[in-house]
Amino acid sequence: MAGPLPIGDPAPADGLLPSSAGARAAERAFGVYVHVPFCRVRCGYCDFNTYTAGELRGVRQLDYADQARGELRFARRVLEASGIAARPARTVFFGGGTPTLLPAADLVALLGEIREQFGLEDGAEVTSEANPDSVDADYLAALREGGFTRVSFGMQSAVPRVLETLDRTHDPERVPLVVEWARRAGLDVSLDLIYATPGESIDDWGASLDAAIEAAPDHLSAYSLIVEDGTKLARRIRRGELAAPDDDLAADMYELADDRLAAAGYAWYEVSNWARSDAHRSQHNLGYWRGDDWWGVGPGAHSHVGGVRWWNAKHPAAYADRIAAGVSPAVGRETLDGSTRETERVLLEVRISEGVDLASLHAGGRHAVAGLIADGLVDPKAALAGRLILTRRGRLLADAVVRRLLD
CATH class of the missing domain: 3.20.20.70 (Aldolase class I)
Known part of the structure; x- marks a missing residue:
């Protein structure tokens, strides 16, 4: 389990x-x-x-x-x-x-x-x-x-x-x-x-x-x-x-x-x-x-709406009891602060082929882009056009790219 x-x-x-x-x-x-x-x-x-x-x-x-x-x-x-x-x-x-x-x-x-x-x-x-x-x-x-x-x-x-x-x-x-x-x-x-x-x-x-x-x-x-x-x-x-x-x-x-x-x-x-x-x-x-909203239904399902994330009771029996009682099946939740939401945005957008808008990064992240290009992790033509898009080598090292953008 x-x-x-x-x-x-x-x-x-x-x-x-x-x-x-x-x-x-x-x-x-x-x-x-x-x-x-x-x-x-x-x-x-x-x-x-x-x-x-x-x-x-x-x-x-x-x-x-x-x-x-x-x-x-x-x-x-x-x-x-x-x-x-x-x-x-x-x-x-x-x-x-x-x-x-x-x-x-x-x-x-x-x-x-x-x-x-x-x-x-x-x-x-x-x-x-x-x-x-x-x-x-x-x-x-x-x-x-x-x-x-x-x-x-x-x-x-x-x-x-x-x-x-x-x-x-x-x-x-x-x-x-x-x-x-x-x-x-x-x-x-x-x-x-x-x-x-x-x-x-x-x-x-x-x-x-x-x-x-x-x-x-x-x-x-x-x-x-x-x-x-x-x-x-x-x-x-x-x-x-x-x-x-x-x-x-x-x-x-x-x-x-x-x-x-x-x-x-x-x-x-x-x-x-x-x-x-x-x-x-x-x-x-x-x-x-892309950070959209979703409602997750069922035991252990996670949901997210507008920076609020919650998760349901895991076992089907506990889930069924809460539904029968007419109360929320959720057992925990968190409201993400601005810093956490920004970290997650970069972490997720880096993974998709549209990449990240360079103008949306903080100054340290924008400064890191030149080094990422030099290391073959980021597409230089896309960067000149204002987007940070991973090369294939960058996809293999996506987590390392994110760390450098957020440092």
């Missing part, structure tokens, strides 16, 4: 937000994230807030959609009572866990509740994550008919041995099949990949890239494996059963991904994300990186 929640102030039972949260709200997009915390099997590398059937202690999956709908109704009341003007959702994202362990009708009903409480912008992006073995053609067609526009499949690797190390249970040969079904249903498709798994070679990674490209998704994400404390994978590495990921090999794998994806017509738009065109970028994730 996931690590501890952040340390913050207690969240009020009524969920009301300070007046500062509504300042300039009309200038920010609004999204909804729905966390579905159920998985058939716990993957060894995962520290997300997820639960298998044996860990739920009497909580029933079939009750979850009604509980989440209760939070959506609560969210609308909170925003109205806090004086924050209603905004239709530009994006909706169902993540987990495995959202598609719920019946398609439950996901469609939740989307209907979002539509009823907030409305959806014309052309809103509506995504569900899915494991390749958790859906069939009928399920995907039901999502599309219910208003979903996009599905993101957790492919991770095309190499059975690598999938086994990650405790992934799907057959890699199923990936092109589910992509075809999604296409037939009229859904855009994203594939998620993980690289630098212990024991994975550069040739293994190349095979996974080739298989992903062959499936011709609209969007790909490629994340370097992070070994999180408390996970099964961390314990196996600590016992010497597996070698720890190699940073140099991970860098080589990233460069290989960027080369092959670019050759196949995918352009990077965030350090770990590539898309066939601007229209196929993940608008929901861009909302996070």
Whole structure:
């Protein structure tokens, strides 16, 4: 299970937000994230807030959609009572866990509740994550008919041995099949990949890239494996059963991904994300990186509105009890000060291909740009035009770039 929640102030039972949260709200997009915390099997590398059937202690999956709908109704009341003007959702994202362990009708009903409480912008992006073995053609067609526009499949690797190390249970040969079904249903498709798994070679990674490209998704994400404390994978590495990921090999794998994806017509738009065109970028994730507002529904979900961040009770039983009692499911929150918001803005905007407006940096940050150019971390032509945009080397060292900009 996931690590501890952040340390913050207690969240009020009524969920009301300070007046500062509504300042300039009309200038920010609004999204909804729905966390579905159920998985058939716990993957060894995962520290997300997820639960298998044996860990739920009497909580029933079939009750979850009604509980989440209760939070959506609560969210609308909170925003109205806090004086924050209603905004239709530009994006909706169902993540987990495995959202598609719920019946398609439950996901469609939740989307209907979002539509009823907030409305959806014309052309809103509506995504569900899915494991390749958790859906069939009928399920995907039901999502599309219910208003979903996009599905993101957790492919991770095309190499059975690598999938086994990650405790992934799907057959890699199923990936092109589910992509075809999604296409037939009229859904855009994203594939998620993980690289630098212990024991994975550069040739293994190349095979996974080739298989992903062959499936011709609209969007790909490629994340370097992070070994999180408390996970099964961390314990196996600590016992010497597996070698720890190699940073140099991970860098080589990233460069290989960027080369092959670019050759196949995918352009990077965030350090770990590539898309066939601007229209196929993940608008929901861009909302996070651009500091927009979102309400996170479900156990352990995080929300952000106007510099106020809060997080829900983690366990589904505790979450269900709070919803049933009619009080906020949030257990903690923090109001970000100006300095923290500025730090986060730079940290996030640096990661996207539009980069950072140089004029928005403090004097020390602007002074650091010349050194970053000299070190090959920042695009010099973009800098002359007033934008700080990372080179590929800069993407590999993005955290170091941020530190230098904020010093």
